[in-house]
Amino acid sequence: MVEEKIGRVLKLDSISDGNGWEKVDMLIFNTYHWWTHTGSFKTWDYFQVGDKIVKEMDRLVAFKIALTTWAKWIDSNIDTSRTRVFYQGVSAVHLNGNEWGDPKARNCKGQTEPIEGSKYPGPTHPGEVIVKSVTSSLGKKVYLLDITLLTQLRKDGHPSIYATTNKTFVDCSHWCLPGVPDAWNEILYAVLLSS
Numbered sequence: 001m002v003e004e005k006i007g008r009v010l011k012l013d014s015i016s017d018g019n020g021w022e023k024v025d026m027l028i029f030n031t032y033h034w035w036t037h038t039g040s041f042k043t044w045d046y047f048q049v050g051d052k053i054v055k056e057m058d059r060l061v062a063f064k065i066a067l068t069t070w071a072k073w074i075d076s077n078i079d080t081s082r083t084r085v086f087y088q089g090v091s092a093v094h095l096n097g098n099e100w101g102d103p104k105a106r107n108c109k110g111q112t113e114p115i116e117g118s119k120y121p122g123p124t125h126p127g128e129v130i131v132k133s134v135t136s137s138l139g140k141k142v143y144l145l146d147i148t149l150l151t152q153l154r155k156d157g158h159p160s161i162y163a164t165t166n167k168t169f170v171d172c173s174h175w176c177l178p179g180v181p182d183a184w185n186e187i188l189y190a191v192l193l194s195s
Contacts, residue, residue: 006046007044008045009053010046010048010062012069018073022078023083025082026084026086027083028188029070029088030087030088031063031067032063032127035059035127036059036093047062064130064133067134070134071135071138074138080140080141086143086144086145087143089145090125091173091175092120092125092151092152093172094111094158095108099120099121100155101121107172108155108156108160108172109161111156113156114154114157115153118153119149120149120152120153122152143191145184145188150180151175151180158171158172158173158174159174159175160172
């Protein structure tokens with residue numbers, strides 16, 4: 001992202017500050033959460049691809065372009081025999097009880113139990129499809145920390161209305177700590193020990 005006269009521009013086909021990532025021992029990337037922010041929660045004002053600048057575009061299309069740019073940069077600039085590269089997959093949100101078979105639940109508020117079993121009853125997460133597609137196309141070895149299903153099953157793990165003093169705002173996209181993110185760290189630790 002660069003600051004220009006018109007505002008903050010997110011250049012989807014460019015990585016200009018990647019030099020700091022080169023020649024390190026380990027890189028862990030995680031970006032999906034930011035792509036869902038709109039309105040005052042957005043951290044940019046415009047998208048740019050090539051010379052074309054637009055105020056808004058389909059977020060999944062933008063995410064795929066940016067992740068493909070990242071993958072090309074990894075392939076061209078990172079020596080994976082020296083640097084271990086991880087991409088943390090997509091963390092689920094729980095904003096629609098219909099997805100887990102509870103139409104009375106509008107979101108994660110009041111959810112106290114995880115979803116039973118090892119299969120999420122709702123649709124496949126569209127961000128997960130993009131992440132798996134792009135990471136599997138890389139020429140270099142990148143380990144996908146696939147946390148999507150783990151997070152989909154934990155509709156009860158969000159701060160809900162307890163994240164802020166404003167009890168009308170329901171947060172179903174972040175996680176309580178300690179909680180679900182600790183499992184991500186355990187998975188990463190196990191991977192590091194096994195290789």
